[in-house]
Amino acid sequence: MDYDVMVIGAGIAGMEAAVSLGDMGYKVLLVEREPSIGGKMILLSKVFPTLDCASCISTPKMAQAASHANIDLRVYSEVREVRGDGSGGFRAKVAQKPAFVDFAKCTGCQDCEKACTVTVPDEYNEGLVSRRVAHIAFPQAVPKKAVLDRAGTSPCTFACPAGIKANGYISLIRQGEFAKAFQLVLEDAPLVGSLGRACYAYCQRECTREEIGDAPHIRHLKRFVADWYYARHAEPEYGPPARKHDKKVAVIGSGPAGLSAAYFLALDGYPVTIFEADAEAGGMLRSSLPEYRLPKDVVDRDIRNVTALGVELRTATPVESLARLRRDGYDAVLVAIGTPKPKKLLVPGEDLPGVASGIEFLAEVACGQKIALSGKRVIVVGGGNVAVDAARTALRLGAAKVVLQYRRTRAEMPAFHEEIAAAEAEGVELALLSNPVAFAGDGHRLQSVRSVRMKTVGADVDGRQRTIPVPGSEYSADFDLAIVAVGLSAEAAALRQEMRLNRDGTVRADARTLQTESPWLFAAGDAVTGPAMIVQAIGLGKQAAFFMGRWLRGESLDNAEFAPQLPVVSHEEVLARQKDYPSLNVEKSERHPAERIKDFAEVDLPFTEAEALASAANCLNCGICSECQECKKACPADAIDFDQREKVDDYDVGAVVVATGFRLFPAERLANFGFGRFANVISAMQMDRLVAPTRPFNYVLRPGDGRTPANIAYVFCAGSRDRTVDNPICSRVCCMYSLKQAQLLLGALPVADVTIYNIDIRAFGKGYDEFYEQTRAMGVRFVKGKIARITEKEGGNLLVRYEDIDDNGTVREAEHDLVVLSVGIVAQDECRALFADAELALDETLFVAQPGKQVDPARTSIPGVFSAGTATGPLDIPDSILHAGAAAAQTAAYIEKMKRKT
Amino acid sequence: MKDNSRERFPESVAISGRRRETARQEFAVRARVLGLLRERGPLTVPEVALALGIPAPDALWWLMGFVRYNQVRASEKADDDGYYRYALVEVK
Numbered sequence: 005m006d007y008d009v010m011v012i013g014a015g016i017a018g019m020e021a022a023v024s025l026g027d028m029g030y031k032v033l034l035v036e037r038e039p040s041i042g043g044k045m046i047l048l049s050k051v052f053p054t055l056d057c058a059s060c061i062s063t064p065k066m067a068q069a070a071s072h073a074n075i076d077l078r079v080y081s082e083v084r085e086v087r088g089d090g091s092g093g094f095r096a097k098v099a100q101k102p103a104f105v106d107f108a109k110c111t112g113c114q115d116c117e118k119a120c121t122v123t124v125p126d127e128y129n130e131g132l133v134s135r136r137v138a139h140i141a142f143p144q145a146v147p148k149k150a151v152l153d154r155a156g157t158s159p160c161t162f163a164c165p166a167g168i169k170a171n172g173y174i175s176l177i178r179q180g181e182f183a184k185a186f187q188l189v190l191e192d193a194p195l196v197g198s199l200g201r202a203c204y205a206y207c208q209r210e211c212t213r214e215e216i217g218d219a220p221h222i223r224h225l226k227r228f229v230a231d232w233y234y235a236r237h238a239e240p241e242y243g244p245p246a247r248k249h250d251k252k253v254a255v256i257g258s259g260p261a262g263l264s265a266a267y268f269l270a271l272d273g274y275p276v277t278i279f280e281a282d283a284e285a286g287g288m289l290r291s292s293l294p295e296y297r298l299p300k301d302v303v304d305r306d307i308r309n310v311t312a313l314g315v316e317l318r319t320a321t322p323v324e325s326l327a328r329l330r331r332d333g334y335d336a337v338l339v340a341i342g343t344p345k346p347k348k349l350l351v352p353g354e355d356l357p358g359v360a361s362g363i364e365f366l367a368e369v370a371c372g373q374k375i376a377l378s379g380k381r382v383i384v385v386g387g388g389n390v391a392v393d394a395a396r397t398a399l400r401l402g403a404a405k406v407v408l409q410y411r412r413t414r415a416e417m418p419a420f421h422e423e424i425a426a427a428e429a430e431g432v433e434l435a436l437l438s439n440p441v442a443f444a445g446d447g448h449r450l451q452s453v454r455s456v457r458m459k460t461v462g463a464d465v466d467g468r469q470r471t472i473p474v475p476g477s478e479y480s481a482d483f484d485l486a487i488v489a490v491g492l493s494a495e496a497a498a499l500r501q502e503m504r505l506n507r508d509g510t511v512r513a514d515a516r517t518l519q520t521e522s523p524w525l526f527a528a529g530d531a532v533t534g535p536a537m538i539v540q541a542i543g544l545g546k547q548a549a550f551f552m553g554r555w556l557r558g559e560s561l562d563n564a565e566f567a568p569q570l571p572v573v574s575h576e577e578v579l580a581r582q583k584d585y586p587s588l589n590v591e592k593s594e595r596h597p598a599e600r601i602k603d604f605a606e607v608d609l610p611f612t613e614a615e616a617l618a619s620a621a622n623c624l625n626c627g628i629c630s631e632c633q634e635c636k637k638a639c640p641a642d643a644i645d646f647d648q649r650e651k652v653d654d655y656d657v658g659a660v661v662v663a664t665g666f667r668l669f670p671a672e673r674l675a676n677f678g679f680g681r682f683a684n685v686i687s688a689m690q691m692d693r694l695v696a697p698t699r700p701f702n703y704v705l706r707p708g709d710g711r712t713p714a715n716i717a718y719v720f721c722a723g724s725r726d727r728t729v730d731n732p733i734c735s736r737v738c739c740m741y742s743l744k745q746a747q748l749l750l751g752a753l754p755v756a757d758v759t760i761y762n763i764d765i766r767a768f769g770k771g772y773d774e775f776y777e778q779t780r781a782m783g784v785r786f787v788k789g790k791i792a793r794i795t796e797k798e799g800g801n802l803l804v805r806y807e808d809i810d811d812n813g814t815v816r817e818a819e820h821d822l823v824v825l826s827v828g829i830v831a832q833d834e835c836r837a838l839f840a841d842a843e844l845a846l847d848e849t850l851f852v853a854q855p856g857k858q859v860d861p862a863r864t865s866i867p868g869v870f871s872a873g874t875a876t877g878p879l880d881i882p883d884s885i886l887h888a889g890a891a892a893a894q895t896a897a898y899i900e901k902m903k904r905k906t
Numbered sequence: 907m908k909d910n911s912r913e914r915f916p917e918s919v920a921i922s923g924r925r926r927e928t929a930r931q932e933f934a935v936r937a938r939v940l941g942l943l944r945e946r947g948p949l950t951v952p953e954v955a956l957a958l959g960i961p962a963p964d965a966l967w968w969l970m971g972f973v974r975y976n977q978v979r980a981s982e983k984a985d986d987d988g989y990y991r992y993a994l995v996e997v998k
Contacts, residue, residue, distance in 0.1 A: 070934060118975060125925040131918075134971040178933050584924050621934035643947045667911065670918035680923060683963040687918075701970050702980035708970070709962040710951030712988035730914050799961075833911040848910045904968040 005813055007076070008032040008899050010096055012083050012835065015043020016881060017060065017873020017888035018663030019069040024892035025661075026074035030899060033655060034069060035098055038441050039080045041202045042066050043665055047128060047142065047689075049696040053775035053883055054745040059697065066146040080151060081367045084652065087840045092868055092902040093658045102648040103151035104629075109643035112148035114140055115134045116635035116644060118645040118859060121175040122625050124153065125702065130690040132707060133496045133700035137628055138635040138644075143698050148460060152635065152644070156573035158627035160207035161223060162386065165543035166264075167567045168192045168199070170222050173632035185536040186233035188632060189226060191779040193542045194267040195260060197234060197302035198289050200227030201608070203539045204389075204420050212575045212626050215605045218587035220619045228616040234305050244314030248273025249546050251556045254334035255279070256323045259287020260538045262340035263310050263530025264545025265552070270313035277334070278315060281322035283371075287342050289538065291367040292390060294397050295604040300370075314759065326525065327504040336552050338394035339499065340545060341513055343530040343592035353443030354488070358450030360385060362394040362489025369397055378402035381482060383453055385409050385440055386489035388415035388535075392424055394487045395432045402871045407433045407483075426607065429597040441478065443486055492535045494589070503527075505884035506571040510534055517551040517561045518544065526552050568647055570627075574779045578626045658899045661866065661891050662844070662852055663872040664835045669723030669731060669827040677722065679825055683708035684798040688718075688742060688826045697746045704752050705824040706822045713822035714758060717804055719791050720740045720762040723814040724828025733849050735828035736878040739766045742826045750782050759820065761806055769880060789816075794823055829878040842866045851877040862891035868902075870895050928967050935960070935968055940977060940994055948981060948991035 013457075014036035022034040033524035045051075046066065048058035070077050084097040105116075120136035128142045130134070137153045160170035168189055175183035202328075205223040213219035251252075253269050255262045258280040264278045272680070286303045311317055323329060329337050346361035348354055362384065382398040384391050387410035408427065410417055414436055417424055419576055428434065442454040453735045457477035460469040494509040501796055504512040511527035513520045518528050528548035529541035550566045579585075591728060592611040594600075600607050605723045611619065636644040659898045671679035671687050678685045684706045686694075706713045720742065724735040746758045765786070767776040780786060789806040790814070796802055802823050808814045829848035839842075845853040852871040856863045862870040862880050872891035873884040908914040935958075937993070942957055943949060952968040969992050972978035981991040 109921050121933060123929045123971060131925045132970070133967065133974060134932050135974075175933075180937050583923065584927075585930075586927065617934070617937070621931065625930060667915065668918070670915050672918060673915070680918075700974070701966075702973055703984070705966070705968060705990070709955075710966040710989060712984050712990075714988065730908075798986055830915045831911045834908075850909075850914070 005093060005658055006655040007031045007657045009033070009659045009661060009895055010035060010094070010655065011081070011661040011663055011872075012838070013043070013663035013875070014041035014077070014079070015663060015665045015873065016045045016065065017665070017884045018043070018661070019065050020874045020885050020888035021661050021892045021895070022075050022355075022662055023065065023068050023072060024889055025895060026072045028146065028892070028896050030074060030896065032072075032075045033657060034075050034085055035652065036077070036079045037079050037082045037090075038077045038141060038150045039103065039149060040141040040147070041077065041079060042144070042146065043071055043882070045881060047693065047696070049692050049748060050744060052740045052772040053769075055744065055747065057697070063144055066144075068887065069075045070146050076630065079147060082515070083838050085840050086838050088842060088868075090654065092658060092905065094660055094742065096655045096657055096660070098653050098655060100651045100653070102147065102154075102650055104154060104644060104646055105150045106643045106645050106648075107147065109641045110149045111641050111643075112140060112150070113640065114150070114462060115638040116150050117164075119634040119638035121179055121181075121632045121634055122628065122630050124628065127701040128686065129693050132690055132693060142258070144830070150643070152629050154570060154629040155577065155627055156571050157569045158625075158630070159210040159212055159572055159575065161627070161631060162569060162572040163206040163210040164544060165206065165537070165540040165752060166193045167543065167569075168207075168539075169631045169633070171625065171630040172632035173229065173622045174222065174225060174620045175625070175632045177229065177611040177616055178623065180617065182229050182232045183235060184634070186229040189229065190309065191633070192546070193539070194205050194263060195538070195542060196226065196309070196485075197230035197306050198260075198298055199539060199542070200224070200230045201290070201606075202293050202300065204537050206539070212578045212624050213587075213622060215575055215579065216585060218589055220622045221592055221611075224611055225616055225620060226606075228611045231610055232301070237288050238455065238522065238568060240309055240312035242312055244312075245271060245273055247275065249275075249556065251335040252277070252333055253336050253338065253552065253556070254329045254660065255338045256533070257287060257340035257529070257531055258285035258307075258317065258319070258340045258341055259340060259529060260289060261342070261531070261545035262287070262338065263549070264542040265309060265338050265340060265528055265549045266315045267310045267313065268546050268549035269552060270310070270315045272432055272549070274553065274556065276315045279315045279321045279323045280317065281532060282321045283320050285317050285319055290366045291370050292363055294366065294369070294393050294845040296400065296600065296607050299606060307425070317512065324498050326499055331442065331580070336526065336549055336556055339496070339503065339525065339527040339531055339554065341494065341496060341531045342569070343492040343494045343535045345493045345495040345509075346488070347493055349488055349490055351440055351442055353445060353450070355451050356443050356445045357448060358413055358445060359443050359486045362390040362487050363492060364645045365394055365487050366390065366397060367750045375401055378486065379404045380484040381405045382485045382487065383407045383409055383481070383483045384487045384489060386491075387412065387419055388489060388491070389419045389423060390492070391489035392419040392574065393488075394489050396427050396430060397432055398485070398487070399432065400604055407435050408432050409435040409438050409455065411437065411439065411448060412469055412471050426597075428436065430601050431597070434815070439473070440486070444480070449661045450483060450486055452480045453486055454478060454480045464494065492530075494531050494534070504746065508534060516566075518548040519551060519555065519561065523555065529793070544758070573626045578624055585620045585624060588618040590615050590622070609755050645823060658868075658902060659895050661895055662835045662869060662875050663871050663891070664832050664875045666829045666874040666878065669729070669830050669831050671722060671825045671827050673729050674722055674825065676793040677791070677823075677825060678794045678796060678802075682802060684796075684800050684802055684821065685823045685825065688738065688745065688824050691745050691824045692741070695745060695752060706800070711821070712753065714753070715757045715817070715820045715822070716759070717802070717820040717823045718746065718758070718760040718826055719804070719823060720826045720829050722825035725763070731828055731830055731849070733878065734766065735830075736766070736825040737880050738828060740769070740772055740775070740880065742824070743767075743776055745824070746779055747782060750784070757785065759818070761786055761787050761789050761791055761804065763788070763790060771880070829874065833873065835875065837870070839866060844869065847877070851857055851875070860894070861887060863896045868898055870898070886904055928964050931964075932968050932971050936972065936977075939965075939968055939972065943978065943992065943994040948993035950989035950991055952989065954992070991998070
């Protein structure tokens with residue numbers, strides 16, 4: 005047996021039962037689902053009828069429960085299942101929820117909370133104020149440990165192959181923390197400026213807000229922070245990190261994958277050399293992305309993010325032998341040579357002068373070769389991004405006519421559809437369902453292209469429409485230049501003898517570790533996957549660096565998890581959180597097509613600061629925590645742990661005490677009273693927070709406008725003794741807690757008028773009636789009347805319409821500037837589902853049934869399971885503690901009886 | 907009647923519903939509120955609401971969030987109309 009007893013719930017009853025049992029010498033497992041023990045009592049202002057400070061009474065009990073030698077406390081934990089063990093005891097599954105904070109390290113300093121960039125309503129202050137997602141529940145929390153609310157990974161972040169935390173940097177932009185936003189992107193990818201312009205933005209496609217409009221322009225926001233940062237920092241602010249390792253790494257290729265791998269390996273403390281065959285670094289970023297999409301000075305600045313770490317860049321240095329690199333002392337090698345080889349159409353005339361490959365055409369333009377196309381007719385064959393880039397580039401070089409020819413439909417074009425639309429707007433003509441069959445010329449130059457029309461004949465295995473030529477549909481058209489852009493392939497022939505290639509020429513490597521058959525040799529980027537997006541190559545470079553680092557350190561690659569994430573949050577879950585999400589309409593700006601085809605200046609215009617802030621403000625915080633990492637950076641104890649996951653433990657326990665407490669009636673169900681609609685109609689628990697020493701406002705203020713209330717009404721029996729709202733029972737405590745609040749209000753606001761609308765006053769406990777008389781004597785006005793309706797006047801005051809019972813039921817109206825609904829208590833019945841092999845019986849109001857209430861107050865329908873406190877029904881605090889004491893005694897008797905049996 | 911409490915008595919809008927939206931906007935509006943207080947000095951909730959064209963309940967809610975994290979402080983006493991004034995806490 006691990007524990008003699010498990011107590012579920014650490015409110016005042018659970019704590020009392022646990023401490024009593026612990027004092028008797030029993031080993032107790034005390035499980036609380038909140039991050040702190042104390043239940044509702046610790047959140048109260050004072051207790052009736054003594055007006056003792058609730059905190060002053062609760063905190064010693066909390067400390068006693070937390071530090072008791074016989075009590076093991078599990079906060080932020082949930083009992084998932086309880087089963088009988090066949091001999092009178094139980095087997096319990098208890099889940100430790102991930103707080104994403106190492107409680108052993110957390111000092112409760114709240115630095116994480118102050119640094120956090122996302123706010124949510126504070127449930128511990130009844131939604132009267134915000135709290136941060138990283139938070140300590142309340143000032144007197146025991147234990148005083150922070151937790152992070154995380155619903156999962158935001159769809160934008162989850163979609164990014166490079167693991168860039170889009171939700172995080174948007175959250176920082178929203179705060180105006182542009183430098184921090186840049187740094188957050190930089191932590192996951194060194195090529196911030198390039199991605200901000202040329203990434204095809206999987207994040208955007210997955211953004212929940214795309215379903216309801218006004219989604220933040222995620223990629224454009226990334227560009228904004230890159231531009232903002234680069235304008236202020238021509239060079240990186242950092243230098244080479246302290247070298248931690250002697251083992252050297254060679255990276256072949258300086259495209260996105262090679263640069264990314266080099267960056268992360270260098271950050272990890274490895275000496276890295278990049279070998280680049282071309283004269284300048286950057287790979288496709290430099291050679292194939294036109295200047296109007298990605299200015300080369302941005303690529304240069306991005307590359308300096310890598311070289312600033314001490315990465316040596318050897319350009320114009322092709323590698324022809326991997327063995328030679330090994331002999332030169334490199335312990336590991338990464339092949340990241342991309343896919344620079346253009347595929348051919350394999351049709352007659354393809355080698356004619358005037359027929360060029362798209363990638364070579366773009367490279368020649370990028371390196372400054374003068375290509376005059378003024379007045380020329382150009383056809384570009386292909387439907388991918390290279391084809392669209394080539395077409396738009398031809399227009400900028402002065403071509404009179406540019407046709408983009410593709411053999412399938414527009415929907416099947418692999419190019420980014422925003423780019424296709426931009427090309428059309430600039431004047432590129434689309435020739436869809438058309439395919440070249442021959443290039444014709446006079447032997448010296450291209451003169452015409454012979455094509456055939458195509459038709460669709462159903463879907464391919466990959467879902468795209470398959471096309472076949474239409475017989476007899478061939479036609480010719482005159483062109484001066486044909487650009488073929490029908491795909492790219494790897495060019496690893498030089499290294500073919502030293503590594504295994506796939507049939508398509510890509511490098512054969514393990515999909516997870518990116519390690520090849522030679523343990524020291526890894527491969528990443530397009531060289532492995534074939535042509536892909538920049539961000540995918542960056543992600544694979546980062547992944548390769550992770551596994552290369554492990555291999556170089558002699559660590560196992562088996563079971564090593566790269567960049568673990570929580571499951572993605574669904575759009576449905578996010579949209580269900582709120583009725584609606586108001587937004588700001590922010591449109592991206594771009595140069596007019598007629599203007600932009602005259603030069604190679606950027607098409608997309610940057611966001612202004614105001615536009616960036618507005619666009620970021622539309623983010624829905626899908627993951628709740630944005631993963632901005634500010635808490636982690638702020639924590640002096642290094643306690644934040646984003647990799648923490650739920651942990652479930654099994655325990656054998658001798659008995660169970662259910663002390664799961666109650667919930668408050670949701671006041672908005674009283675539709676005529678306006679709670680949730682009228683700002684100055686609040687619940688009594690909200691008022692208790694307002695009059696508590698740790699109140700959410702600086703004083704007792706009405707939530708509508710911050711004015712000190714002068715005329716306050718209480719509406720009794722709001723959601724109790726009311727069959728129309730399914731809660732027919734008297735909640736027992738509402739009269740008394742309201743009288744307590746009335747007294748406190750008269751102390752805080754001596755000139756205020758307090759009116760209590762009631763059916764009757766139930767003051768039945770010791771000293772309660774005296775307390776009522778005292779309240780009356782203090783000047784509180786009691787009106788015997790049932791409230792029909794509350795309406796809001798202009799300015800926020802409230803008209804209470806009531807039936808005055810003492811005046812023969814006359815209907816009257818009275819104006820108040822704040823109305824407090826004395827809401828009832830309802831059951832917290834989730835405990836019923838915990839018992840897998842026995843039924844925990846509930847009464848008709850869903851509280852735990854007490855089959856022997858008169859003589860056996862804590863017994864439940866399950867032998868060995870006892871109830872304590874308000875889990876059984878409404879009780880005031882003294883009665884709750886008394887009941888918990890009885891539960892402890894009955895539990896002890898049961899444990900002893902079981903011991904004797906065995 | 908529903909046979910479980912969560913269905914019979916759903917979570918209160920006090921900590922869900924519209925308040926979630928107000929919370930979501932808090933950081934987005936912070937610079938405007940703090941900028942206003944920097945420019946005009948201590949203001950009441952209705953004055954902040956009027957100046958920024960935002961609902962007074964939201965203005966109060968956000969100001970209290972800023973008070974909580976020590977970016978704004980309240981005056982010691984309310985004025986004759988019962989309103990406190992809120993001032994920017996200057997970071998040294």
